[in-house]
Amino acid sequence: xxxxxxxxxxxxxxxxxxxxxxxxxxxxxxxxxxxxxxxxxxxxxxxxxxxxxxxxxxxxxxxxxxxxxxxxxxxxxxxxxxxxxxxxxxxxxxxxxxxxxxxxxxxxxxxxx
Amino acid sequence: xxxxxxxxxxxxxxxxxxxxxxxxxxxxxxxxxxxxxxxxxxxxxxxxxxxxxxxxxxxxxxxxxxxxxxxxxxxxxxxxxxxxxxxxxxxxxxxxxxxxxxxxxxxxxx
Numbered sequence: 001x002x003x004x005x006x007x008x009x010x011x012x013x014x015x016x017x018x019x020x021x022x023x024x025x026x027x028x029x030x031x032x033x034x035x036x037x038x039x040x041x042x043x044x045x046x047x048x049x050x051x052x053x054x055x056x057x058x059x060x061x062x063x064x065x066x067x068x069x070x071x072x073x074x075x076x077x078x079x080x081x082x083x084x085x086x087x088x089x090x091x092x093x094x095x096x097x098x099x100x101x102x103x104x105x106x107x108x109x110x111x112x113x
Numbered sequence: 114x115x116x117x118x119x120x121x122x123x124x125x126x127x128x129x130x131x132x133x134x135x136x137x138x139x140x141x142x143x144x145x146x147x148x149x150x151x152x153x154x155x156x157x158x159x160x161x162x163x164x165x166x167x168x169x170x171x172x173x174x175x176x177x178x179x180x181x182x183x184x185x186x187x188x189x190x191x192x193x194x195x196x197x198x199x200x201x202x203x204x205x206x207x208x209x210x211x212x213x214x215x216x217x218x219x220x221x222x223x
Contacts, residue, residue: 004156035213041215042200042213042214042215042216043157043200043213044213045212088154090156090157092156092157100145100162101147101159101162102159103159104149104156104157104158104159105156106155106156107154107155107156109154
């Protein structure tokens with residue numbers, strides 16, 4: 001069974017640009033979570049999507065947004081990039097109600113120059 | 114608000130048991146304790162979770178105190194590949210808030 005996949009592996013942008021990160025959940029999983037992990041820091045919860053709807057977001061500005069598609073894959077968009085947005089962005093998926101564990105992808109390393 | 118407290122680092126000799134403590138003194142009755150680990154710059158890997166009872170799987174054992182204010186993750190025979198940052202997390206079952214604290218960096222030494 002394929003795990004959570006993320007693309008691209010690495011992304012380099014400059015300040016002010018927009019970044020788009022993609023995540024494909026484990027087959028059958030309907031929930032997708034996004035986390036940011038800045039260098040040397042723990043994971044910070046960003047967004048949670050379930051059944052195509054945004055269910056909750058962490059303490060991040062509105063320029064962090066995303067969506068979930070009918071096939072449950074998800075996109076994270078970061079507008080007006082700032083240097084501090086440089087981080088590892090992790091996606092996790094979870095199965096339907098009754099299945100509680102989140103499974104993580106390998107992450108996308110975003111570097112803002 | 115991570116809701117958990119873990120030592121920043123621990124050492125363990127290869128082949129010995131690694132016991133990683135976690136304090137979650139404000140845990141409420143319907144919150145689960147989860148453990149994940151993250152090997153350098155990879156996605157976190159699920160290890161185990163529990164509510165009240167001790168749990169064991171092929172990777173580890175989880176011991177939760179009777180008052181549920183603390184827990185210990187036990188890796189019975191640590192190997193060099195177990196070197197990672199271990200995160201203890203408390204969360205409501207089937208709920209979205211999932212706080213990762215700073216974790217414990219476990220160094221397994223030959």
